[in-house]
Amino acid sequence: MTATVTTERPAETEPRKIKQKQFSRREKIWAVVMSAVLLLIGLAWIYPFIWNLSSSFKNTTEIFGSLNPFNPVLRIGNWTRAWTEADMGRFFFNSVFVTAGSIVISVTVAALMGYALGRYRFVGKKWVIAIFALAIFLPEGYTIIPIYDLIDALGLSGSLWGVTLAEAGGVGVVQVLLFAGYFSQLPRELEEAARVDGAGFLRIFASVYLPLAKPVTATAVILQFMQSWNSFLLPLVLTLTRPELQTLAVGVYALRNDYFADWGVMTAASTIAMLPIVIMFLVLQRFFVESIAGAIKG
Incomplete structure (x- = not known):
């Protein structure tokens, strides 16, 4: 009878040290x-x-007297005049109204279209995606006339609702493709489990997949915000008869007539127009990077 001897490995008392890569000179x-x-x-x-x-805190002489932007001069009056005398306050709230409404409409539509493209198979799907990709290169000037005719036929010309619908009507192709790429990589088991519980198309979309797409939704919000906030041609054409409905981009452009020699007011007005975009991107930049990485991975 032979005895078997079993040997046990001694427990490791010290954690293994991870070797750090040594960079050459x-x-x-x-x-x-x-x-x-x-x-x-x-x-x-x-x-x-x-x-x-x-x-925006200097007068014209101080602006062009030195190219140093850190010259400590603060003239808050430029901002006050831009907000009140140049009517930037009204244009600012017009832009907020148009931008917020267009974000709600366009992001909702883009998410639904991306959900259908990313989760379902149908005849001609590749052609639809190809047409969307080609639409990116379509200049806005070619669509301005039919958009104006459509808004006028709906009785919304000369109103902020018309500008909002016009801005939201051209749903961003990039947003649609981002949603499609993100939704396509999510597990199908989630959809199957929801169907077992009796959920339909919209319920699965709203309660299962959309909450998981927060990074893409944030990116779509950023892109639509930038497009609507900086839009110039559509608001210019649609508010020709109602100057009080102009957005910030159009209002800043109109300053060249009354404040051409007052660069302090003009730069204050343009800074008012730029700051919301900078703040929006700084707040949502983490989601922006995550959504781009997720869409590429999908």
Whole structure:
């Protein structure tokens, strides 16, 4: 009879140390050089915004007397005059109304279209996606006349509701494709479980898949916000007969007539128009990166 001897491995008392990659001198130098180059590019990129912001607190002589944007001069009166005398306050609230309404409409439609493209198979699906991709290259000027005719036929010309519908009507193709790519990678078991519980198309979309698409929804909000807030041609055409309904982009452009020599007021007005976009992106930038990564992965 032979005895079997079993040996047990001694328990590891110390955690394994993770070896850190050692960078060579060449790699360190390359990293420093690239960091310096990116820093210069970043400064060049942000300089116009800093110059515009600092100029909004100066008069015309102080603006063009020095190219240094950090000259400590603060004239709050430029902002007050831009908000009241130049009527930027009214244009600001017009832009908020149009932008908020267009975001609700366009993001909802884009999410539904992306859900159908990402989760369902149907004849001609590839052709639909190809047409959407081609629509990206369609200039806005080619559609301005039919859009105006449609808004006028609905009796909404000369109103903020008409501008809102016009801005939301051209649902962003990029948003639709982002939703489609994101929805296509979600597990089908979620949909099957919801169908067992008796959920239909809209309920599955609203209660199962849409809550999981927060990063893409945030990205769609950012893109539509930028498009509607900066839109110029559509609001210009649709508010020709009602100047009081102009949005900020049109209102800032109109300042060249009355405040051409007052660069302090003009830069204050343009800063008022830019700040909401900067704040929106800073708040939602994390979701923006996540949605782009998720759509590419899908």
